[in-house]
Amino acid sequence: MKKRRLIFGMISGLLIIFIIVTASNAMLVTSRQPSPQPTVVMINEVKAVEHLSKAITYKTISYQKRSKFDFTEFDKFISFLEESYPSIHTQLELEKINEYGLIYKWQGSDSSKNPIGLTSHYDVVPVLEGTEDNWEQPPFSGTVENDKIWGRGTLDDKVGVIGILEAVEFLINDGFKPARDVYLMFGFDEEIGGDEGALKIVNTLKARGVTFDFVLDEGGAIVENMVPGVDQPVGVVGISEKGSATSELSIEGSGGHSSQPKNHTNIGRIAGAIAKLEDTQFKGDLRGPGEDLFEYVAPEMSFPMRYVFANKVIFEPIIEQILLQQPATAALIRTTIAPTIFQAGEQYNALPEKATAIINHRLMPGDSLEDVKSFIEDTIEDDAINVTVTGSEASKVSSTNGWEFKSIQQAARNVYKDAIIAPYLMFAGSDAKHYDSISKNTYRFLPVQITSQDLNRMHGTNEHISKDNFINAIKFYAEIIKESNS
CATH class of the missing domain: 3.40.630.10 (Zn peptidases)
Known part of the structure; x- marks a missing residue:
């Protein structure tokens, strides 16, 4: 009984310490916004x-x-x-x-x-x-x-x-x-x-x-209702832009009459490959410009949200799952998969000898074209499907620590004094x-x-x-x- 009380006391003590430390982190977060100096520019x-x-x-x-x-x-x-x-x-x-x-x-x-x-x-x-x-x-x-x-x-x-x-x-x-x-x-x-x-x-x-x-x-602009827990407008300044790539999935094989189809046709195999890709998706990872965005807006959030983001190391998996629920925020933390073109067949009763699908990707900084190709091949697990990937990778990530970004922040605050100015992807x-x-x-x-x-x-x-x-x-x-x- 004493041992049980001791264990319970230790757990309670650790929980209290956890609450104190994490709450302190939330309380100690300071604003990264410069004070507005209202503009005196008078335009005709x-x-x-x-x-x-x-x-x-x-x-x-x-x-x-x-x-x-x-x-x-x-x-x-x-x-x-x-x-x-x-x-x-x-x-x-x-x-x-x-x-x-x-x-x-x-x-x-x-x-x-x-x-x-x-x-x-x-x-x-x-x-x-x-x-x-x-x-x-x-x-x-x-x-x-x-x-x-x-x-x-x-x-x-x-x-x-x-x-x-x-x-x-x-x-x-x-x-x-x-x-x-x-x-x-x-x-x-x-x-x-x-x-x-x-x-x-x-x-x-x-x-x-x-x-x-x-x-x-x-690029980015001043928007409202963009960030949960933030009532003010948020001005988002792009410090990088995602890469844009096109992957082509193609398969060739015997066609034939539609009255005697194989269990897996060319169309079916390409469709199955796309379904696998959409079901799997690239892993979400709150890093780089996406992470910078929340570091800048966290001090302006309501306390519950500020508590979560101030303790990102602990709550990061939860944060990522929340962000993945909506397309706009999911795109902030992962390379995307968007099938846009499907080409196959010319006649209703003839199996096509070739099927092709085109997928557009927007690449996260750090993801290469080769990474995308490897991910597709590993996910679809079909050697008969040829995969090619072309395009451009993400641009370099610009600094938020120097006078350059701070000048943009200050200029924006001088005109939009209530806006929170933050970096983003x-x-x-x-x-x-x-x-x-x-x-x-x-x-x-x-x-x-x-x-x-x-x-x-x-x-x-x-x-x-x-x-x-x-x-x-x-x-x-x-x-x-x-x-x-x-």
Whole structure:
């Protein structure tokens, strides 16, 4: 009996110590957010809105077939920029790369400092044929109505191009002079990979030995209800973007008449392989940029959630299981599997001699193309199925510890004082990946507040932005230039 009481007492004591230690960890977590210094940037809002509205009217559309590009629209857009921003075109050097890629160089006063770069793209995706009548306002009208600016590019990404130029024009006219060189770099084919725009810009600058302390591109934004336990909006800054790979699973064999099928047909074997992959999935692992996100938001969480994340070492398996329940958070911690194309057969009563499936993957930092191939082969366990994997791995992970990331944080807080600014892993692709080779850090952040509906509108129907959102984007770009030169 005494022995039992002793054991019970020891367990109780250990439990009390555990509670004290873990609760202390939660209590001692401190905020990683800088104090806001409210912006004093005063934009001519009417003129700025007019400029974005006009920019939308140019059909600078990127098509998968480059032969479909209408470069007269691109020429008109560039002429529009020259007319709309006279101070920039008087005081900054403009160089055109591959005719339509734009580099503006704002000379700084201290040549010992590395430059910074702000980049966006002015090409847009086409409007899906047959959906034109679903738009509340014509997609290339630039209509301004009910405090909203409508049209393709208002979110992706003429808002970035015009936002940056408005900010620089304001700063020049306000007498601001940067200490370090500031480059403004605008691509024209980002929507199809950026190979003729951003990549050519990068190759040009690399040949000249230009190295940036950081380049800031589009990417994450300020969103609400993204992180459990956090009531404030969260501004997510991409410090890396996932790789994009395509795996092809193919099998060839005798076909034959459908009246005498084998137990396992070509279609059945490929379908079975896909089912195995979807049932197995890559292992979730809260690491890298995903882990950084929660380290930055944990101090702002309600106490129960803060308790869990402050003791991540203990609760990590539970956290990972929770994150894996939703597609958006699952993608934050694992390489994804998305079957997108299945090709087999031509006639209803003939067994196909070949079946092929295409799977899109978004790779976590640290996962290689070879890792993906090995995972597929080990999972499907079918030597008759040929597996090939092509694509790109994740970009490098940029620092959150230096002045570069802290400047972005501060600039965002100066404009959005209630937002929590945190690093994260970007799922989609951007031109930023091209700049990795000439920049110590590449960040991905579109300084606007967006909703889940806005995300669907970016490449979909009824893309638009509020006037306030656009004006705040301009203020952010002005603030990041000032913060980087303080």
